[in-house]
Amino acid sequence: MILPKTLAMCLFISTLGVAKADDGAKFPLKPVKIIVPVAAGGSADKLTRVLAEKLSEKWGQSVIVENVTGASGTLGSAKVAKAPADGYTLLETGEALTLNALLFKKLPYDSAAAFTPVIKAVVNPQILVVNPKLGIDTFQQYVAVSREKPGTISLGLPTNGGIAQIAHEMLNQRTGGKVNYIPYPGGGPAAVDVIAGHTNATLITLAAVTEYVKSGRLKALAVTTTYRSTALPQVPTMAESGQPGFSVESWQGYLAPAGTPPAIVNQLNRDFAEVLRSPGVRRQLENLGYGVKASTPQELADTLAGDMTRYGKIVHDAGISIQ
Known part of the structure; x- marks a missing residue:
């Protein structure tokens, strides 16, 4: 399924998460949950558990990693889409967010409006x-x-x-x-x-x-x-x-439910970036094979829009679909 061009260009882009305002509210005041929509033991899980440990130390609050598997990651994404927009429930994701929008005829959430970009953490x-x-x-x-x-x-x-x-x-x-x-x-x-x-x-x-x-x-x-x-x-x-020009680089990052206050999105971005760029964490992630990016919310929005254009053609040409 190929989405209409207008929707493809705006998919996942939310200005709510890229504002520069900061109201000074203290965050977090309770544990934060990060939903990983695939099974434990993979790259998404490994990355998130490294960051969760350091963020917990920084915030003085527990950061809980919950693996919610099923339906190519859409069950975990749906759980975050339906969560309160207060920054306490986040989604670990990558290209799968875009690919599911292309491949599934119907999803339990509106891909064009359900999430606010927080940070593109790493490439791999x-x-x-x-x-x-x-x-x-x-x-x-x-x-x-x-x-x-x-x-x-x-x-x-x-x-x-x-x-x-x-x-x-x-x-x-x-x-x-x-x-x-x-x-x-x-x-x-x-x-x-x-x-x-x-x-x-x-x-x-x-x-x-x-x-x-x-x-x-x-x-x-x-x-x-x-x-x-x-x-x-x-x-x-x-x-x-033997395959000159072949290039696929995957990425992993974090999103919040749409409507999350800009001040919280920006704080999340700053805190994730600080942890990612700390020498110990950077070294640990690079030894695993990650390249640390620590993008802005807008840069992640741009990545999501670009993925839609590139992968939409591949999905169409290959005839891939998920019922």
């Missing part, structure tokens, strides 16, 4: 990994098998219709390959099943599997960005492995 490559016993040692071998023996490689998707599937469909369109997609409720379970040999491969946010690759439990073939990751510098890019 997607990385193609396989079980070390599969017998595929290079990205070129993987492409050859997917083209010559279509559907024989089982590839776990961290979410159905997520950025991993979009990136792989971009690859398929270039190579003529085909794999057997197996959807999961998050990157953690998808990676564990590849390690166990239940599936052959996964295309996943790099930070979710950095430790598995370093320990040899997964074999990394290539990253989707035009640059190599400093966390795994030995892993080549798809662009330098």
Whole structure:
């Protein structure tokens, strides 16, 4: 489903979250909850738990991480959309917010008006990994098998219709390959099943599997960005492995319910950015493979609008849909 151009351009953009006013109100006065709409153990969960610990120390209030899985992340998003607009319930998200708006015919919330951008926290490559016993040692071998023996490689998707599937469909369109997609409720379970040999491969946010690759439990073939990751510098890019110009960079950030007061949005942005930029947290995240961004609310709004334009074409060309 492709949204009308007017809606696509304004989707997720809320001026409520980008005002510069500050009424000086003290926040937070009680625990803050961050909803992660995928299973524990993946990159979204890892990032949020790092930040939650530091924000709790900064605020002197508990920051609770709650994993609400199901329906490609839309259940967690719906919970935040329906929460009071007071800054005490936040949503961890990334491209999935845009992709779900493109892929689902009907959602339990209005994507164009439900959220206020707070911060784009990090960017990350997607990385193609396989079980070390599969017998595929290079990205070129993987492409050859997917083209010559279509559907024989089982590839776990961290979410159905997520950025991993979009990136792989971009690859398929270039190579003529085909794999057997197996959807999961998050990157953690998808990676564990590849390690166990239940599936052959996964295309996943790099930070979710950095430790598995370093320990040899997964074999990394290539990253989707035009640059190599400093966390795994030995892993080549798809662009330098026979697919020139290939580039997909995922991101993760935080949103609040629409109508959250500008002063609270701005404080949340400042506090998240301060934690992200602190030397210890930055080092920890970069070692996992993240690139710290710490954007303004407006910059996140611009990212969301840009994603809608770019990924809308890919979804249409690939014929991807979720009922």
